[in-house]
Amino acid sequence: MSILVTGATGSIGSAVIERLAAEGAPVRALTRAPGKYKAPAGVQSVAGDMTDIPSMRAALQGVDTLFLLNAVVPDELTQALATLGLAREAGIQRIVYLSVLNGDRFTDVPHFTVKYAVERAIEQFDLPATVLRPSYFMQNDANIKDVIAQHGVYPMALGKVGVSMVDTRDIADVAAASLLRRSRASGALPREVIELVGPDAITGEGAAAIWSEALGRPVAYGGDDLDAAEANIARQQPSWAAYDLRLMLARFHADGMLAKPAANGIMTSVLGRAPRSYRDFVRETVASMTTT
Secondary structure, three states: OEEEEOOOOOHHHHHHHHHHHHOOOOEEEEEOOHHHOOOOOOEEEEEOOOOOHHHHHHHOOOEEEEEEOOOOOOOHHHHHHHHHHHHHHOOOOOEEEEOOOOOOOOOOOHHHHHHHHHHHHHHHOOOOEEEEEEOOEHHHHHHHHHHHHHHOEEOOOOOOOOEOOEOHHHHHHHHHHHHHHHHHOOOOOOOEEEEEOOOOOEOHHHHHHHHHHHHOOOOEEOOOOHHHHHHHHHOOOOHHHHHHHHHHHHHHHHHOEOOOOOHHHHHHHHHOOOOOOHHHHHHHHHHHHHOO
């Protein structure tokens, strides 16, 4: 029996696979094009597309543990629920699902509501699963590092309440630990929810100050203009995705994306260390820019 990792070619899925392989776990990486996928030593690549049911039935054969990660796409809900249903049919009793923090509250944000609907299915069918709820990824800001460095502006409209950003490396560490714990257990473990957050609530102005400190020159916050934010995102992503993210940023402005009091302690317990900070992420990012 083995662990099937969906989203295998993405940043989190690939990092989870690397950690599982390092532990000697039997891993299958789900990919649309196995011939093009460079799997780590000991990892088996399997063909599968979550919109192609026969391929998923085949991919789930001989699997006892599933890491379910869905890309933010228009048919994300169909993909997630279909894969979850097929896992139930296959009798899989060990599941780790990558959801999102505040999915139960941000009901007007499409990709949040999708993930919470999957959580509700997990709960309704009493599936033995670990549900991971990550906050906003620190690594999202790596995509805007050149804008920050070249123009002296932090452009992400985070607002003034604060976002408990999480490092994707911490997400992968917790996901791999959860998968290994379930995979190695003698039977199905109880359902649980783990919120994945960083140690600090970062505002737009706070992020600009941290970048300014790391770069050694002034960085201003670009402000809370959601029209401008949506237009900027739409230059790189489809209009539906840009609007989805605009709605997310609007909720950041109103409510923030804040860790619950116990979340950092739980993260520290699972990781065996404190979660990485946004300041450390920025310092590492700036250091990599100066060496490339």
